[in-house]
Amino acid sequence: MDAEDQRAPSAGTTSASGSGHDRRATPAVYVPERRLADRRIGRNLPASVLTPPAPPPPPHLDDYASIVGRAQIDALRFLAHELRGKSIKMVNSTALGGGVAEMLNRLVPLLSELQVPAHWDVITGGNDFFEVTKAFHNALHGSAYELTQAAKDIFLMYTEQNRQRMHFDEELVVIHDPQPVGLVLSRGKTRASWVWRCHIDLSNPDRKVWDFLRPFVEQYDAAIFSSQSFARQLSIPQYLFYPCIDPLSEKNRELSDAEIQQVCDDFAIDRSRPIVTQVSRFDRLKDPVGVVKAYKLAKKYVDCQLVLAGGGASDDPEGAAVLQEVRDEAGEDPDIIILDLPPWCALQINALQRASTIIVQKSLKEGFGLTVTEALWKGKPTIAGAVGGIPNQIIHKLTGVLVHSVEGCAFQIRYLLTHPEFARTIGANGREHVKENFLMTTNVKRWLLLFRLLEQAKARMPKAA
Amino acid sequence: MASAPKAPVRKPDAPFYFNTSEHLLRIGRYKANNLSELLRAMQACPEDCIFQHTFRTLQEHHFIRQGFSNDFAHWSLSSCNEPELAERLAGVDVRDFTALEGIRHRMIEIIRDFVAAHPESGSRPAHEPFYFCASDIVLLPTPYAPDTLQGFLDGLQHVSVHSIHHHFIEARLRLKRMSNDFSVWLEEDVGLNEAANDIERIDIYTNTMEGVRLKIGRIVAHAVS
Structure with missing residues (x-):
């Protein structure tokens, strides 16, 4: 045998395989x-497939040098140098699961390693809030949705709760996706530049939902989209940040x-x-x-x-x-x-x-x-x-x-x-x-470039009397 | 008959400062759904859009040896299915221009002539719209500022392809002359006129930017050997 x-x-x-019949x-x-x-073959699956493996330690910046070249790492360090002492806050709606959390898990430590401390905060809300934001998400992707006053009230109530809970002491505040978009109502009390990073396709949104969210979006200093075709006409500058993978x-x-x-x-x-x-x-x-x-x-x-x-x-x-x-x-x-x-x-x-x-x-x-x-x-x-x-x-x-x-x-x-x-x-x-x-290092570079440009724009603005 | 010995290469009068530029892509206000709209948008868009879709896109696709020239040509083929127009637009060599207005006028002329000759093409919907973008640019120094030719070769080997693009291609817009930073330095500060000319003649459309780097290195190494 x-x-x-x-x-x-x-x-x-x-039966075990082997012959055609x-x-x-x-x-x-x-x-x-x-x-x-x-x-x-009919053996048991390897244990590594049956249970989640322990996550490997996050890489350091120098680990990427052999992939993208030393010159690219030097450029990142140089870009970060002018931003030393300034910090970033990233806010999204979940710490676990999904592409945004996965990306932030890598981006935040790399920015901090460049001595541009990045703080990551997550909004909170009840099931009713996340049901509404899930419906908003689908509607922004073009699904039919009947926006009600009750849904707006739930969205605004949890936005207000999160505003009361959070502090925005950083120089750059980045809000990811529609769920926390209303936090921009706190910008008046801060010295920060505010940026809305939209990871979803807004090319064909439900009109009522977009009309509800748009006034929040236009209070930001800039919006970022993942593709030209995902963007909307807005009164604020719009940048293109492609999503990325970590090599x-x-x-x-x-x-x-x-x-x-x-x-x-x-x-x-x-x-x-x-x-x-x-x-x-x-x-x-x-x-x-x-x-x-x-x-x-x-x-x-x-x-x-x-x-x-x-x-x-x-x-x-x-x-x-x-x-x-x-x-x-x-x-x-x-x-x-x-x-x-x-x-x-x-x-x-x-x-x-x-x-x-x-x-x-x-x-x-x-x-x-x-x-x-x-x-x-x-x-x-x-x-x-x-x-x-x-x-x-x-x-x-x-x-x-x-x-x-x-x-x-x-x-x-x-x-x-x-x-x-x-x-x-x-x-x-x-x-x-x-x-x-489309690599993580390019993503880090884009954030540093944007941060520098926003800081320069801030410096050019006349100081209030 | 033995050739005459080369004159010794003089020490450069000034260092060569390798810089680089980084770009952040901004989504513009203009969009075209057919060739007529492209023409109108090209007439009205800011200069930095023309820069993005010609000079800058070459940098983004520096690894492609053939078949990619500028975004207008690419869109004409991939979304409008107009190979003749695409060929003519792809034939516009950014290094023939020292100002963006020149490129804009040349591109507009080509599209206008094509639409005039093929009126049905102007309003035919494209498969995908053309989105005008622009770049916000940040200029950065590198650790390399050699004051010898050997140091120059060393720096050339270590800087990023973005730095090569910055000095070799974008330089025209800064210098406002048909040359590049490498050739200008070799000619004016080192006296290597022949090497300067040879470098200027490197074809960027049939070489990757890594290929350009190699060729520049070979030309300079030959000049000093």
Whole structure:
């Protein structure tokens, strides 16, 4: 009996794989509490996947020098020098979870290391407040919403409570997103410049909600958006800060080949054959079913495996429904590997992206699309839908390829798999594009530049008598 | 026949101060949904928008060796599907100009001629709007201020590509002459006229900015060897 024969059958399978007749009936799906469901191996999942790993210590500024170059770190230190002794307050609505908190977790220590102390405060509120702000969030994204006086009153009441609780002694106050936008009512009592950092797409907001929030926004000194297309016409200056990734995080750090191989072994992915991967939660707007269709069209001409790695199916009824749709579309194809991963699997996602030959992000609607940024950073030829902030990252045929349909996606999979030189070139360009524009160090630089410009503007203003 | 020995290179009269510039992108008020709107916006937008979409975008895409010239050309192709117009706009070499108004007029002329020749193109909706942006610029020194050619080569190797862009490309707008900071220094403070000319002739549209750095280094190293 060889090693393969000794493997235990996995959940959802009827027998160990090996010969054609006893292959499992559905593509591989990993759900955390189960054993790995896979056609070839059936061992227990590694402990690192089942439980959240301890967070690594945050990196220091000098750790980035080998990635972005010493000159860039010098520039940051020089920019910060003039700001020494001045401080920043960042305010958002949650300390845990979500892209904003993740970004602040890295940004705040780096600014402090540059001797520009940054304080991070979080607003508080009851369930009623966060229900209202969630509704505002959706309405600003364009969903239908009937704004009521009661909702306005709840928003204003908690805004007032937070204003009473918070102090704004810093030189720069940065308010993130709509939930705490009303804190600007405190600006009269402060010496600070006030900036509103909007992480969401305001291109098509519900008119009533925007009309309610806009008077707050226009009391700031500046607003910051993640894409030109997300902005509104405002009476205040608007800046463009692209979202960023941290090249030293578990999701993006360099991995050894052994680490990549381990993850591929765990998920039964064959690295000797081309791997096409989409990483995103099971959400119709990410079009995972369209990706399966594109793979099937491409597979008529080129050999490849498809990995769909995401999450959200276990805690979201719609995610579970989408996962089922994906499984139905995948049918019995053993080369489609569907992984429903828990949110702490950053290392595994990193390895899957690095093991991939091509990465796809065939979104139908998108925010900025940080999974695209991650793919580009890993030097992978990337195919993505031309929506949201993706065209900021993918310059068609230069840093990746943009597609608008299943057929277009299928063609580009075929083309990239059969033109490796072109694939290598756009992959290398994509990595440079991220290095120049979408890394944490660039984000730190933008904050320092903005802080300096606002301080200079303040110094030019006539002093009150 | 042996060539005549080179004259010894003189010590520079003044140090070369490597500086760099950092940019913060501002979202402008103008937006174009078709070529006619682009034309109107280009006539009305502030100069710093023209700078952003020509000089500055080259810096942002310094790693691309071919196929990217300026944002107007890129948009004409990717959003308006007008390859002829895109080619003509991409052919505008920012180094032919010492003032932004010159670039603005040249671009407007090209778009106006194209729309006149293809009237249906003017109002055809683009796939994506063109958003005019501008940059707020902060000038920064670097630790490198060499007063020898070897020191210059060392500094050249260590500064960021933004510094190379600042001295080699943006310098025209500051100097108001068809040259760059490296060539001016080599010519006026070191007397290396040939090297200065060779550097000025480096093609920025077929080289990455790292490639430009390498070529400048090779030219100077050859001049002093």
